[in-house]
Structures are given as C-alpha cells and as structure tokens.
Amino acid sequence: xxxxxxxxxxxxxxxxxxxxxxxxxxxxxxxxxxxxxxxxxxxxxxxxxxxxxxxxxxxxxxxxxxxxxxxxxxxxxxxxxxxxxxxxxxxxxxxxxxxxxxxxxxxxxxxxxxxxxxxxxxxxxxxxxxxxxxxxxxxxxxxxxxxxxxxxxxxxxxxxxxxxxxxxxxxxxxxxxxxxxxxxxxxxxxxxxxxxxxxxxxxxxxxxxxxxxxxxxxxxxxxxxxxxxxxxxxxxxxxxxxx
Ligand SMILES: Cc1cc2nc3c(=O)[nH]c(=O)nc-3n(C[C@H](O)[C@H](O)[C@H](O)COP(=O)(O)OP(=O)(O)OC[C@H]3O[C@@H](n4cnc5c(N)ncnc54)[C@H](O)[C@@H]3O)c2cc1C
Numbered sequence: 001x002x003x004x005x006x007x008x009x010x011x012x013x014x015x016x017x018x019x020x021x022x023x024x025x026x027x028x029x030x031x032x033x034x035x036x037x038x039x040x041x042x043x044x045x046x047x048x049x050x051x052x053x054x055x056x057x058x059x060x061x062x063x064x065x066x067x068x069x070x071x072x073x074x075x076x077x078x079x080x081x082x083x084x085x086x087x088x089x090x091x092x093x094x095x096x097x098x099x100x101x102x103x104x105x106x107x108x109x110x111x112x113x114x115x116x117x118x119x120x121x122x123x124x125x126x127x128x129x130x131x132x133x134x135x136x137x138x139x140x141x142x143x144x145x146x147x148x149x150x151x152x153x154x155x156x157x158x159x160x161x162x163x164x165x166x167x168x169x170x171x172x173x174x175x176x177x178x179x180x181x182x183x184x185x186x187x188x189x190x191x192x193x194x195x196x197x198x199x200x201x202x203x204x205x206x207x208x209x210x211x212x213x214x215x216x217x218x219x220x221x222x223x224x225x226x227x228x229x230x231x232x233x234x235x236x237x238x239x240x241x242x243x
Pocket of ligand 1: 012013014015016017018035036037038044045046047048049050051054120121148149150151153154155168170171211212213
C-alpha cells in the first residue's frame with residue numbers, strides 16, 4: 001500500500017540550502033517535509049570555509065565545529081602579483097564539511113519538520129497548485145517544492161530536462177599540521193592552478209586541507225592525485241596526503 005504525506009513545503013536536500021530553507025519555513029509556521037537521500041555524516045568535496053557573509057546567515061550554534069579562524073588570505077592568479085587580504089575580524093571560519101553538515105542536519109531536525117531518508121525519487125507530478133514526489137511506497141504532496149539537492153539537481157532535471165553545461169571536478173586531502181613548516185600565509189587560493197579552476201590550502205587546526213577544483217570534468221586529467229601531490233608540495237613542502 002502506498003503511504004501519503006501532505007505538507008505545505010517539500011524541501012529536497014539536507015545540505016546548507018536545505019537546512020536554511022527548513023529552519024526559515026518552519027519558523028514561519030509552515031509544515032515542511034525534508035527529504036535526503038544519504039545518511040549523515042556524509043562526505044562532499046568542499047574546503048569547508050565559512051565566509052563572514054555565510055556566518056551572518058547561520059541561525060544556529062556552529063561554534064563547536066569551527067577548527068580555525070582565519071584573518072589573512074592570499075589570492076593569486078597564475079604569475080600575477082598575489083593579493084593579500086588581512087583583517088582584524090576573521091575573514092573565514094574553517095570547518096570540516098562533514099562535521100558542518102552533520103550539525104546542519106541536527107539543526108533542521110530540531111524543528112518540527114518531518115524527515116525522510118529516501119532512495120532516489122521515482123517521479124514527480126506537477127499541478128497548478130501542488131507538487132507530488134513519488135517514491136516506492138510513498139507519495140509526498142506539497143504546495144511548494146524547494147529543490148536544494150545540489151549542483152547536479154535531480155529535481156531540476158526531472159522538471160526541466162537535463163541540466164545544460166558541464167559538471168565540475170574536485171579532489172582534496174588532508175595534511176598533518178606537524179608535517180608542515182612554512183612561513184608562508186597559511187590560507188590561500190591559487191586561481192588558474194587547475195585549468196578553469198583553482199587550488200586551495202585551508203588550515204584546520206591540527207591539519208591542512210588541500211585541494212584542486214575545475215569547473216569542467218573535461219579537465220579531470222589536471223585534477224587528480226599526482227596534480228594534488230604536486231600542489232601540496234609547492235604549497236606546504238614534502239608532506240604526506242591523507243587517502
Ligand atoms: C571543491 C569545492 C570546494 C568548495 N569550498 C567551499 C568553501 O570553502 N566554502 C563555501 O562556502 N563553499 C564552498 N564550496 C561550495 C559549496 O560546497 C556549495 O555552495 C554548497 O555545498 C551548496 O549547498 P547546497 O545545500 O545547495 O547543496 P549540497 O551541499 O550539494 O547539498 C545537497 C544535498 O542534497 C542531497 N541530495 C542530492 N540529490 C538528492 C535527491 N535526489 N534526493 C534527496 N536528496 C538529495 C545530497 O545528499 C546533499 O546532502 C565548494 C565547492 C566545491 C566543489
């Protein structure tokens with residue numbers, strides 16, 4: 001038998017956008033269903049830096065997952081002179097993304113929302129005043145739908161056809177801070193190190209997070225383990241990368 005659930009708003013995706021949606025909507029009195037396809041903690045390629053602007057938007061206590069506060073940032077583009085940003089107040093707060101997201105989902109679940117961990121959606125029915133998401137043995141109906149299911153959104157694909165454009169590619173690893181002996185600025189983003197992307201080094205207290213990104217998976221041959229090893233060496237010296 002197929003179970004049926006009816007809410008005001010369905011939010012698909014429990015990342016930062018979904019969590020913010022759930023908290024804002026439930027605070028306004030809406031009945032909300034949050035649907036996520038993975039169990040937390042889950043990993044996602046991300047440098048985990050919270051900008052001052054992002055911090056201002058967070059309405060729950062996240063201080064327990066802050067590993068370092070950053071007051072100095074070096075930005076470079078290929079062989080151009082780097083830009084150094086310094087400030088009295090932190091420019092960014094460094095977190096590990098898996099920890100930040102687990103805290104986020106807890107913050108969403110502390111509201112009155114109904115939470116569903118479900119396999120991939122089977123179908124979607126759009127009507128003038130309602131939307132219905134179909135899962136094996138379950139239909140969830142809402143007046144509104146928030147597609148917070150990330151850059152490769154399945155919801156967007158189901159509603160509007162395949163997303164056009166390329167998918168990004170990223171690789172990251174951690175380096176034990178005890179292995180690093182550098183006088184360089186500890187937080188940096190090197191635009192252009194990967195074609196159509198950047199490399200980053202973000203300090204996280206007992207380790208550094210180092211990574212490479214390109215907006216187009218066509219460049220994946222430049223965003224791989226040997227390239228990351230090379231970037232880590234240039235940035236931090238002879239260091240070992242975590243798996
Ligand atoms: C390499 C890299 C480094 C980055 N570094 C930073 C940084 O340092 N600071 C920063 O602010 N941003 C950073 N970003 C950007 C940041 O990761 C994104 O902006 C952010 O994750 C977007 O949040 P979101 O909630 O929209 O999506 P996501 O975080 O992608 O969350 C989407 C959620 O939806 C779920 N989901 C997906 N499909 C379905 C489905 N069909 N049904 C149910 N659930 C589904 C996923 O499991 C996931 O939990 C980085 C991005 C990359 C690629």
